[in-house]
Amino acid sequence: MTKSGGAPPAKADGKTEYASPPVPTRAAAMACLDAFVPRAGQAYAQGRNTATAPGQQGAVSGLSPYIRHRLITEAEVLAPVLERHGPVVGEAFIREVFWRSYWKGWLELRPALWDSYKARLAACQQDRALMARAHQAMRGQTGIDCFDAWAHELTATGTLHNHIRMWFASIWCFTLELPWVVGADAFFHHLLDADAASNLLSWRWVAGSQTPGKHYVARAANIETYTQGRFAPHGRLNETPAPIIEPNPAPLPGLPTAAPLPGGRVGVLLHEDDLGFETLELGGMVPAAVAGLAVPDARSPQGASALAGAWTRHAVQDALTRVGACLEGKSPLLTPDDVCGWARAAGLDAVLTPWAPVGWVADELNRLEQPLAAAGIHLIRHRRAWDETCWPLAQRGFFAFKTHIPALLAKLLPDTPRSSHA
Ligand SMILES: Cc1cc2nc3c(=O)[nH]c(=O)nc-3n(C[C@H](O)[C@H](O)[C@H](O)COP(=O)(O)OP(=O)(O)OC[C@H]3O[C@@H](n4cnc5c(N)ncnc54)[C@H](O)[C@@H]3O)c2cc1C
Known part of the structure; x- marks a missing residue:
């Protein structure tokens, strides 16, 4: 990675020049969103399925690494799109962002x-x-x-x-x-x-x-x-396969209960599933300490690629740098082994983390619960209103979920002005 967090264009096959990876910061996420919003209406709906050649500007936003790590939230992405295009012209883009919330809820209900x-x-x-x-x-x-x-x-x-x-x-x-x-x-x-x-x-x-x-x-x-004619693999693909049918587990009756905000001396542990410190719903609570947890190698038995691992660590570091700009004291980047020592040294009664949905970060946090408890420190997982509202609706298919989108927008973005473009 370069100093700014981006990497030089790569040539994995010796011929193709690829665009540099996106810069893993919230500032870059905001810039990416600003550049995309004018294109989030009809241009997106018409062009989103076209896979342009590597390095060429396509119709899609490129926001997914940012949204996935919550360097920018779903609400922050959708508000300017609603404002500029309204729910009808912006429908295709709005729906895609809700695919993410749907998948998250679906897995959360079937861990x-x-x-x-x-x-x-x-x-x-x-x-x-x-x-x-x-x-x-x-x-x-x-x-x-x-x-x-x-x-x-x-x-x-x-x-x-x-x-x-x-x-x-x-x-x-x-x-x-x-x-x-x-x-x-x-x-x-x-x-x-x-x-x-x-x-x-x-x-x-x-x-x-x-x-x-x-x-x-x-x-x-x-x-x-x-692919605009770049590839035409006629005769090379199995175009008449049978589906691979596997049973779907039944959903849990509801989401696991999230704990209320704790009292006492509370430290916030940000992690790669949620780096949106600015938008965390802490009810005015000022944390006694903040740290960040990065576990990119836990995603796979082969770990993360060098590129993906570095990207994730830079993203967590960016969150900690932003925390440092508004809170006094050091905000270290930790591994799971460091968390108990950090919490004890800071004299914490509780470690509050943004909710980590089902996946490798949640696995790591689950492993931390017992050693923290042994040190008399509660691990509190705090769920955002967005997730609390969307996830329980992922009971069946996306088509059933999508009927809730107008009500979800009304509830979750009540103050956002809507363009009336039809
Ligand atoms: C096999 C497969 C694996 C995928 N793995 C991931 C993954 O690990 N992480 C991931 O974030 N997305 C994944 N996707 C979904 C999708 O491909 C990416 O979110 C998308 O390429 C993001 O590009 P974009 O930000 O330019 O999307 P845009 O089209 O601009 O969409 C805006 C946002 O909506 C969300 N979104 C869009 N399409 C989908 C979708 N199909 N499912 C869920 N959310 C969506 C993303 O947050 C995205 O940033 C996968 C899709 C497939 C088919």
Whole structure:
């Protein structure tokens, strides 16, 4: 990474020049949003499926690594879009942001799926021949030119356009006949926006497990159209596969109870799932200490790629720098092993963390609960109103969830003026 947090353009296949990764700061997130808002209406709706060539400006926002780490919140992203375009012209973009909230809620209500994913991945990793084929695919050596190019692009940049992620996952499952759990793990390793719910459930959705029997089939003609003719893998793809049907666990009756804000001497532990210190709903409480937790390598048995790991640590560091600008005292970047010592040294009664949804950060926080309790320190997980309101609605499919969007916007962004563009 360069001093500003960005990296020079990479050439993973020796030929293609990719754009630099986004800079992992809240200031860069705000700049990205400002630049995108004018394009968030019709231009987005019409152009969002087109996967432009690497390095070219497409119609999508590029906000996902920022939203995923909450360097910027869903509310902060949607407010200016509503103001500029209104709920009708801005509908396509607004809906995509709610896909994220939907996936987060869906997994939160079915945490067993995360554990079964990890167990299945561990079993696959015992199969040497299978893993050799998967590694070969990730090195871009399948002989399917589009897939190989996307494998190089993912490795070099830590991201892929949404439509490419869909094609990639579909080719992985149905043409290469590799297990989706291994593909999901490869995405976790590389993606700057790696997110337990969005990644896992999107892979299940492509495979045909999420909406039982409905799978996403990558077709050469569709790839040709939406890559503007760069790729046309006619005759190379399995376009008539059967879906991979797996049962969906029943949802929990509700979200796990979130604790109220504690009294006493409270320290805030920010983490890579929520770096929005400025927008945390602390009810006026001023923390006695603030620290940050970065565990990017916990996302996968192979850890995070060098690019994704550095990006995440820089993002956490950016949050701590911002905290330092408004609170006195040092705000250190911690590993899980440091947390108890930090809390004790600061004389804390409680460590408050933003809620970590089901995934590797929540796993790490769960492991910290007992040693903190042994030191007489409570670990309090605090959920934002956005999540508290959206997640319980993820009971069934997205189409049922999406009917709630107008009411959710009215409740969660009551003061945002709406453009009346139709
Ligand atoms: C197989 C597969 C794996 C994926 N893994 C991830 C992941 O690990 N993390 C992640 O954030 N997204 C994931 N996605 C969703 C999507 O591809 C990315 O969010 C998208 O590419 C982000 O680009 P953008 O910010 O330019 O999106 P835009 O089109 O500008 O959308 C705006 C925002 O809406 C949200 N969003 C858009 N599409 C989706 C979607 N399909 N699901 C959930 N949220 C969405 C993102 O927060 C995004 O920043 C995955 C999709 C697939 C098919």
